[in-house]
Amino acid sequence: MPPPPSPPSAALLYAPDGYDTSRPRLMGRHAAGEGFLIGLVRHAGFERMVALTRGEADAEAFRRHVATLGAAAPAEAIPDNELQRLAGIGCLMLPGPGLGEHAWRRRRIGPATAWSLVGVTHTIASAGAMDSILDSLVAPVQPWDAIVCTSEPVRGAVRRLLEMQGGYLARRLGATRIEGPALPVIPLGVDCAALAPDPRARAEWRARLELREQDVAVLHHGRLSFHAKAHPLPMFLALGRAAAKAPPGARVVLILSGWFADETQRRAFHEQAKAVAPHLEICLVERPETGTTLRNAADIFTLLSDNVQESFGLAPVEALAAGLPVVGTDWDGLKDTIRHGETGYRVPTTLGGPMPDLAERHDAGFDSYDSFIAGVAQFTAVDVPAAEAAFAALIADPVMRRAMGAAARRDALARFDWPVVIGQWRALWAELARLRREARAERAAPLRGEARVPHRPDPSILFAHYPTRRLAPETRLMLPPGEDAAAVLVRLRAYAGLPGAAPRRDLLPSMDSIQAALEVLEQGPATAARLSAELQPLRAWRMNRSLAWLLKLDLLRLADG
Incomplete structure (x- = not known):
């Protein structure tokens, strides 16, 4: 008989916006949020699903959401004004990297050892995301709190940001110890069972898209944005050249799947493709349904990301789980997820610089966030000849495609399937609980009579x-x-x-x-x-x-x- 489920060791800060994938402007954080909730419901082994909510409407939305996901455990909502109840759970999981606000609230009502705070990175390029990370250096964040980084490159960027600000604080205030939260690396997860290759779906999609069996379909899926996701010119250049050299009878078709933010983006994609790859066949599948099985139509997946908005890249991992070799850039989280030469190819990138003026203009409000990331992407090069070589190798060799696809599927099951990823979260919760138990005292604990939150005193x-x-x-x-x-x-x-x-x-x-x-x-x-x-x-x-x-x-x- 299996052991009884353990009591909850974490509660989720829940607001419907962070977990809604039915919205018209779907972002990676929404897909990641709902995926994480699905992983918790199915694999965490909780006796009850617990969320901290602000208002009864959010509480009811949480109970309804977990019910639709098939939760066997009852759902419980803790009102935001009863924060002290988290002491009976042990950990509050936050939907972003900001720990500061919640660390101060914890300090107001009790000992910091009562529970841990765990945030997670999505994009870390925005001014707001950077500020929320840096706030952990001055807020009462403790060694048993953590910001989970979804990849090693993201952890490197977060650590660099904290070190630069920490150095300034040390010089400004004469501090001898600058401490931030723990920075464990846990990737985003996917439902590998739901993404398994489906021959029937492949046949249906290829018939719908008028693809013959000998055609080679290359899929690009996600937001279709030249300034905020991946500039398409390197993809059009490389794939267009590789398609022109394809073996006789191997028609290469690019499936563009996703959503354009506006007509400017749509026109840019169309005109760039026409200018640099006029003979490349392109099939647009706009706004596919949530949970689409379109991946089954493809033989190769590609994302030549060049944008600091990206931090992990969930779509390539979904493609790996679907048994597709991935041609991606050697960039951000794709460095961790694509095993070069085994599950696909990583295309080298080159970052230009310096760019302090871009940071300054964005910080001062002269440039919007979109303008800021577009500027950085403009000065980020993707190695087009290397991308062409990767596409050409896979187009020419169906045996290699199948072997890499099978390896991709195995690798996704071993590293990114939700049971594996939730296991890493459970290990983190246990380690943070151990640190709380063994803690001698809170760092910078309030003195007797001192305001517990000095920047918001009585x-x-x-x-x-x-x-x-x-x-x-x-x-x-x-x-x-x-x-x-x-x-x-x-x-x-x-x-x-x-x-x-x-x-x-x-x-x-x-x-x-x-x-x-x-x-x-x-x-x-x-x-x-x-x-x-x-x-x-x-x-x-x-x-x-x-x-x-x-x-x-x-x-x-x-x-x-």
Whole structure:
């Protein structure tokens, strides 16, 4: 009998936007998010699926989403204002690399050893993504927190970013220790079973696209964007030349599959192909359905990425799982995923420079993010002769295509299938839990009496120089002369009914708590501490600060002047 499932060791920060692949402008992070949720549902072995959600609408969306994925375990949503419940789970998984906001929130409510925070990289090229990564150097991020990098090249870029900012902070502040989060490498996963080669789907798609059995179909699938994904000129040049040298009877067809952002992109692809590869046959399959089986029509997959927007490249991994050899660039995550000469070919790339002006213009707001990444891509070269040679070798040798495709499928099963990838996540959760258990103390733990979140301090402390005095626990209060508790209560109810008398009525104590305090004052002046002494801590907080509101309405007076 199999062992019982383990209790959850991680909860997911869930907002529907991060996991929706039905949207018209589908991005890699959406596909990665939903894929990860599918992997968790099917392979994590949780007794219950837990998400941290903001609002009941998101909670219901989470429960509905995991139900549609066939979750056997019940779904539970923790409201965002009950963050302390994460202590019973051990880890909060975030949909991006930013740990800072959640590290500060954790610090507000309890010990940092209560749970770990784990983010994950998607694109790291945007100013917002860079800032969220760098925030981990000043936020109370701990050694048992992590930013998961989806490839070694991404980890190298994240580490370089942290080291550069860390060096500045050390010189600026005289710091002797600059610590960031752990940076483990875990790739994105795919459902290899769903992507298995399907002869029936191959026959249907090739008939639909009018491809003969001897034709060689090369698939490019994803966003069709020259500025934000992969400039198509190197692909058109290399494939057009390789197609012209194809063996007799081997017609080469490029299947362009995906979605154009706008008409500018559509026109650019069309005109570039016509100008540099006029004899290359191109079949456009625009906006294929989610979960398309179109890969089965292809004999080769290609993505000649040249863009810093890219960080992993999920489509090439899906192609490997579908048993296709991949011609990709030696760039970002493709360095990790394509085994050169075994599962495909990696085409060399050359990055130009320097480009500090591009970073400066984007940072200052003169250039949009799209303009920034387009500029970097413009100065990134793809080795067209090497790409031509890779295409030509595969076009000419069907035996090699089949052998590489079989190796690609085996490699995907061994490295990128969701059970394998979720196993790496489970190992990470266990390691972070060990670090929490063995931790002697939180790094830079707050001192007694110190603001737990110094950049968002208690306003009654920050603005202590504004008033004449502060209402302190030892402040003595009394009823107005000539009034008893009942008379004050009558006035209180009358004032409370006036529009705007209590703009944040939700922050006030109950009327019963106020009445009890007034009855204490019938015996004579008393300190603020005495008036809340019988209340639970949270209710005492409410009473202590609300005494100032009662003073504002002249329902109480200061006993000492």
